[in-house]
Amino acid sequence: MSLGAAIQTRSQEIIKERGGREKGNCIRCGLCAMMCTKVMNIGALTMVEDGIAAGRDICQVCGACASICPVNFLNVPELTDKTPRPLPNEFNEGLNTRKPVNIFYPQAVPRVPVISEDSCVQLNTGACGTCKTICGVGAIDYAHSVKEKEIEIGSVIFSPGIEVFNARERGEFGYGLYDNVVTSIEFERLLSASGPTSGAVTRPGDGKHPKKIAWIQCVGSRDHSCNRDYCSSVCCMYATKEAYIAREHDSTIEPTIFYIDMRSFGKNFDDYITRAKDNNVRFVRAMISRIFEDPQTGDLELRYTDEAGERISEVFEMVVLSVGIQVPETTKKLGQTLDIDLDEYGFAVTDGFSPLAASRPGIFVSGAFNGPKDIPETVSEASGAAQAASASLSAARGTLLTPEVLPQEVVPESGEELRIGVFVCHCGSNIASVVDVNEVSEYAKTLPGVVYTDHPLYTCSQDSQESLKEIIQEHKLNRIVVAACSPSTHEPLFMSTLRQAGINKYFFDMANIRDQCSWVHPTEPEKATEKSRRLMRMAVANAAQAEPLDELEFDVESSLLIVGGGVAGMTAAVEASKQGFGVYLVEQQDQLGGQLNFLKRSWDGQDFAPFLASLKEQVLNNDRIKVFTNSMVIEQYGFVGSFESEVMTPTGGTRKIRHGATMVATGATESRPDLYGLNDLPNVVSQTDLETIIVNDPDRAASWSSLTMLQCAGSRCGDYLDYCSRICCNQAIKNSLRLKEINPEIRIDVLYRDMRCYGLGELEYRQARLQGINFIRFDPEDASPKITSDEHSIAIGVLDPSIGCNIHLQPDMLVLSTGIVPRDAEELASMLRVPRNSNGFFIEAHTKLRPVDLPSEGLFMAGTAHGPKSVTETIAQAQAAVARTATILAKDKLKLSGVYSTVIPENCAVCLTCVRACPYGIPVINEEHTAYINPALCQGCGICVAECPAKTITLGRFEDRNINAKIESYGQETHANAQGGT
DSSP states (O other): OOOOHHHHHHHHHHHHHSOOOOOOOOOOOEEEEIIIIIISSOOEEEETTTTEEEEEOOOOOOHHHHHHOOOOOOGGGOOOOSOOEEEEEEGGGTTSOOEEOOOOOOOOOOOEEEEOOTTTHHHHSOOOOOOHOTTTTOOOHHHHHHHOOOOSSSEEEOOOOOOOOOOOOOOOOOOHHHBBBEHHHHHHHHHHHTTTTTTTTOOOEEEEEEEEEEEEEEEEESGGGTOOOOOOSSSSHHHHHHHHHHHHHOOEEEEEEESSOOOOSSSTTHHHHHHHHHHTOEEEEEOOOEEETTTTOOEEEEEETTTOOOOEEEEESEEEEOOOEEHHHHHHHHHHTTTTTTTTTTTTTTBBBTTTBBBSSTTEOOOOGSSSSHHHHHHHHHHHHHHHHTTTGGGGGTOOOOOOOOOOOOOOOOOOOOEEEEEOTTTTTHHHHHOHHHHHHHHHSSTTTEEEEEEESSSSHHHHHHHHHHHHHHOOOOOEEEEEEEEHHHHHHHHHHHHHTOOTTTTEEETTTIIIITTTTTTTTHHHHHHHHHHHHHHHHHHTOOOOOOOOOOEEEEEEEEEBBBHHHHHHHHHHTTTTEEEEEOOOSSSSSGGGGOOOTTSOBHHHHHHHHHHHHHHTTTEEEEEESOOEEEEEEEEETTTEEEOTTTSOOOEEESSSSEEOOEEEOOOOOOOOOTTTTHHHHHHEHHHHHHHOOHHHHHHHHHEEEEEETTTTSSSSSOOOOSSSHHHHHHHHHHHHHHOOOOEEEEEEEEOOOTTHHHHHHHHHHHHOEEEEEEEETTOOOEEEOOOOOOOEEEEEEETTEEEEESSSSEOOOEEEEEOOOOOHHHTTTBBOOSSSOOOBBBBBTTTTTTTTTTTTEEETTSOOHHHHHHHHHHHHHHHHHHHHHEEEEEEEOOOOEEEEEGGGGOOOOOHHHHHTOOOEEOTSSEOOOTTTOOOOOOOOHHHHHTEEEEEOOOSHHHHHHHHHHHHHHHOOOSSSSS
């Protein structure tokens, strides 16, 4: 042991002897002087008769003396004339400090400490070296240096990420001058359980809990003055989320969001805005001109002009700047090194029809570097880029893999002692902000069979999984219970970890104390905690009754069934064929192409017709792709990796096909509500109609002197479509600019609620304003446009809030932006047993983690069947869905779940109840005249088990003993018993 380590050990011994490290007078232990002189080689501290003498000019402000002082007596600023330079914690946005040896963040991968080269005394002076002598495994090597390694690759995925705008560039908001003005990322860290305040919302200036908090949108977005003309896409929603969660943390907080346009364009985003309003989040349409601080209180005065034109001054206790995203300079340099094209802002330049391919062949891009976007789109693009990058490498798939070698599974002995481990997850603030996690963990210790408990911050993190395997071995655990979030998303992860530790994966149970406790009882922490105890106790009781289950292995059918032949389905078919898979493409219409047959030009000005023709040719001339038009899937049997589907062909006959995965790409169509004469009057058209006229009859378009566009026509309203269709604003801008090219003198008025030209679409929106296109905002509740129309004329009256007056328009044409509706897929969804939302769009398995997966294993989706999106976004999502199917189709074999129904033939009365009850049609009567359930086909729903009058059908993990144990446990009292049990 080094001297530094010995000093540290002695300091801890003194602290233990004194019962803590409370601040007190110097005890003259001499540890600080020894550390300064002998270890750090500085000599700024010496022992004198009266205590400690400090050489103020010698001190190097390293803080080593203060770190080992057992009575917390030393204060570094009092020892030196130099200014201490604490190391800011970058992960917490500098809101607290860190040590030179530091783990970057709780879920870091790998989760190992890192030494900061700039601040390490050993690396800079050769002194200290304490950490190396303390490290028991010899992991620290001060001589370690960067090494270059050359590898041969077939393609590159460039996903370097982004950074946030430097708010100091908007000096009028006082960031960096006023302590209580923070960025949205800093506020995010304040909300986090792993943040500097452990989730408590406090002001950085004085630590007080603020009541009135303001969010200012578009700081470093949509701003020509700082060369950030684009929209960052994510700010409106993350500000709303932060305001909502802030009120969950502290119900006295009064959030106000100042915004220009509320760009909640994503799937279900408008619903979230409504929830926020219902939760007393205030939205004010205004741009703050300036912030002034009260130097005595630290409060902040905001000045703005409201919608009525009144100048307002309002005081808040804290201000959050919703900063935009940007490409780091280092990324721009790396992009230049890779010789790929970047736009003027540093984002990757890609083709709208190949959205994940960089300008240099073999290099693919994804995420916000490919243009501003949120997490689900980023995750989807990552999968798509992986698919695109691996397409040319498919022949070599698996050649560099090392098969996983699992330990021998421990076979439980009869009468073996139960040794249950319980892990209660904080889940950041998702659970711990409501449920008393420590109390639930302590209560678990009193339950029968429980020999170990813990309460990790994030139980699902990689380091927690590694720790779980070690704990299983160390404590000889043979059952595991996790009280955390949703089993549907996380149970497979924990079961896999159990198997890696040598335990049968079915010796596991999970209590969902997030969805069922903290989320549904956010204002009742005592009840949420009590409910968590009950759920966890029931899971322990069930785990105690668990039996090992076996899984059947089977061969995978390496073909893909795609339902829908639009741009998503055809793109997926072509990409899947490049991966070496066979494809069955089923289209209900008589031709391929879907809605793309009716569109003319993309947002970036490219013609759709040549692209569509080329895509059709690739599909029809590919030997791996079998196309069925005028056909439909009428039945599907089987399971992931081995499906059998029945397709009805134009002749009325059927054909059975076998495939390993299914992709739904049924698409959407333009909505055509009966509004203002649409579908009847020649001077009232939709945006798609207008696009057709511009391309096919440009002379007619050139003859118009004025034209009015009405956004959200039949969208975002209860009468027709109650959602945002995402693409309409950009489509209106595209068509407006095209009309200006044909006839520069035409007057175009766009009536809108919020111009949702997200991402780089903001650039065209700005261009449209510069070209004189007039944008008039209206409020559908208080000032909806008054429109009358007939075959001869159109009259529009609307309040223009920019001038505060009613205006009257008589355009030659009225163009309605009507949105999109999903194609009717009710029968398909019912057959596949997958859910759709109230608007008819298919629901993904998990918004962020599995954005292109359907909830049923082996089923995926892409395109507008999932939700409104552009052609470019549809292509990227189709590639992502192919990547997800490849995780199944590229395997030779898969294992079936061990949870399936089994008939005890001796007790079967052949009553046919199970045959009638099964929604999947699996039970049959075999040659032995008993019911038989094929374990490979069984879906594990348990209906037959419940219906069987003779109780002769069992279901693994859900047998009577399991259910009874849970029920009995639920009814038990919750007071702890010191002997174990309740």
